[in-house]
Amino acid sequence: xxxxxxxxxxxxxxxxxxxxxxxxxxxxxxxxxxxxxxxxxxxxxxxxxxxxxxxxxxxxxxxxxxxxxxxxxxxxxxxxxxxxxxxxxxxxxxxxxxxxxxxxxxxxxxxxxxxxxxxxxxxxxxxxxxxxxxxxxxxxxxxxxxxxxxxxxxxxxxxxxxxxxxxxxxxxxxxxxxxxxxxxxxxxxxxxxxxxxxxxxxxxxxxxxxxxxxxxxxxxxxxxxxxxxxxxxxxxxxxxxxxxxxxxxxxxxxxxxxxxxxxxxxxxxxxxxxxxxxx
Amino acid sequence: xxxxxxxxxxxxxxxxxxxxxxxxxxxxxxxxxxxxxxxxxxxxxxxxxxxxxxxxxxxxxxxxxxxxxxxxxxxxxxxxxxxxxxxxxxxxxxxxxxxxxxxxxxxxxxxxxxxxxxxxxxxxxxxxxxxxxxxxxxxxxxxxxxxxxxxxxxxxxxxxxxxxxxxxxxxxxxxxxxxxxxxxxxx
Ligand SMILES: C[S@@+](CC[C@H](N)C(=O)[O-])C[C@H]1O[C@@H](n2cnc3c(N)ncnc32)[C@H](O)[C@@H]1O
Numbered sequence: 001x002x003x004x005x006x007x008x009x010x011x012x013x014x015x016x017x018x019x020x021x022x023x024x025x026x027x028x029x030x031x032x033x034x035x036x037x038x039x040x041x042x043x044x045x046x047x048x049x050x051x052x053x054x055x056x057x058x059x060x061x062x063x064x065x066x067x068x069x070x071x072x073x074x075x076x077x078x079x080x081x082x083x084x085x086x087x088x089x090x091x092x093x094x095x096x097x098x099x100x101x102x103x104x105x106x107x108x109x110x111x112x113x114x115x116x117x118x119x120x121x122x123x124x125x126x127x128x129x130x131x132x133x134x135x136x137x138x139x140x141x142x143x144x145x146x147x148x149x150x151x152x153x154x155x156x157x158x159x160x161x162x163x164x165x166x167x168x169x170x171x172x173x174x175x176x177x178x179x180x181x182x183x184x185x186x187x188x189x190x191x192x193x194x195x196x197x198x199x200x201x202x203x204x205x206x207x208x209x210x211x212x213x214x215x216x217x218x219x220x221x222x223x224x225x226x227x228x229x230x231x232x233x234x235x236x237x238x239x240x241x242x243x244x245x246x247x248x249x250x251x252x253x254x255x256x257x258x259x260x261x262x263x264x265x266x267x268x269x270x271x272x273x274x275x276x277x278x279x
Numbered sequence: 280x281x282x283x284x285x286x287x288x289x290x291x292x293x294x295x296x297x298x299x300x301x302x303x304x305x306x307x308x309x310x311x312x313x314x315x316x317x318x319x320x321x322x323x324x325x326x327x328x329x330x331x332x333x334x335x336x337x338x339x340x341x342x343x344x345x346x347x348x349x350x351x352x353x354x355x356x357x358x359x360x361x362x363x364x365x366x367x368x369x370x371x372x373x374x375x376x377x378x379x380x381x382x383x384x385x386x387x388x389x390x391x392x393x394x395x396x397x398x399x400x401x402x403x404x405x406x407x408x409x410x411x412x413x414x415x416x417x418x419x420x421x422x423x424x425x426x427x428x429x430x431x432x433x434x435x436x437x438x439x440x441x442x443x444x445x446x447x448x449x450x451x452x453x454x455x456x457x458x459x460x461x462x463x464x465x466x
Binding site: 034035036037041077223250 | 345361364365366373374375388392
């Protein structure tokens, strides 16, 4: 019997080569993502797209640019909710907003915005708090598909009860139904919510800083990265934040193990909201 | 078999608390292996599993954190609403990928990633439950040379999960809870 742990398995070599090819040819860099989840989703992709091996997948990817979109659909995960973890949004509303109010103009970056759930949550919250008009929102992701959907602002009706309940629990001051129109099993969020939003393709792995943000919300993206990549992204956030700017992470993400931790203080510890130090 | 054991993974669903209350408190002080556990819990519940079992156990019990190194002699519980996976370099990671068989955390996801990381040096245990999660995962563990143990359906609070695991892994040992507890003290 071969020792499967000592030497790299054929399949792992193939995955490494596939991700190398993806990077070299298309500049999408998944090489330092947490591999267990990537591998699981790639296997699913291999089965569903009908490839016998990852090597065959790699060949197709290199020669057929249409494969890129297919593959990216497996490599990126778009699970989200509006006002996901309502207590996070409640803390933004009650603890962060009072500080933001003291600025005449604001910049907010939603990094890894996926199909827009987190973005719309923050825009609605800012409107409820009377801050929307002075705020510019940057919504970024590496997935073109997701960005397009975010820009369209259309969600299936069956998700609305959960979104509504989350909004209420987050301390919502209006009714979520004020912001969308329902038709044919889908709801479409009001385009006025996108008035101050800039959508753009940006990778936390390969792209550069975004200047002078007052708040960066990046939730459930860093868990897909390995430690080094998490550090890179957190460095990017540090450099993109104004002094005393805020950083909000996902419920299971933290600065605790990061080399960048020293640049921040805990602001709302339980909600993973940090503040960039002033010096 | 023959390979030294490197880790134990456990999956449980309906009836999990009682079943785990037989197995985990029996782990002796100084137990050397990591024990990684997925219990199906509703997503909106703040998990009390780690606290609950810490009070009953002689080994440290914690809720798993993203990217933490796996330490021997520690029991890790998956947090609610996240999958728990084992990385090849023996770290834990969390993901918010889609639920699998309606479950997040999913037993299959844990078992399959652990099978990949530990190969033959893994013991996977499927306990009581009313769904089929864990069967495919245990198959992956066994295919990688690891061992499967299933709670015998006769004594189980819910039989579907152990039955599905046995059907998919005929070579798994089928044991009562107390036999599983005794077995773990010997590994
Ligand atoms: C699970 S979703 C998170 C959605 C939302 N932020 C939330 O918490 O509900 C993860 C998102 O991160 C995006 N993503 C993955 N890698 C990225 C990268 N390197 N830079 C920016 N976004 C990335 C994915 O495309 C996906 O839309």
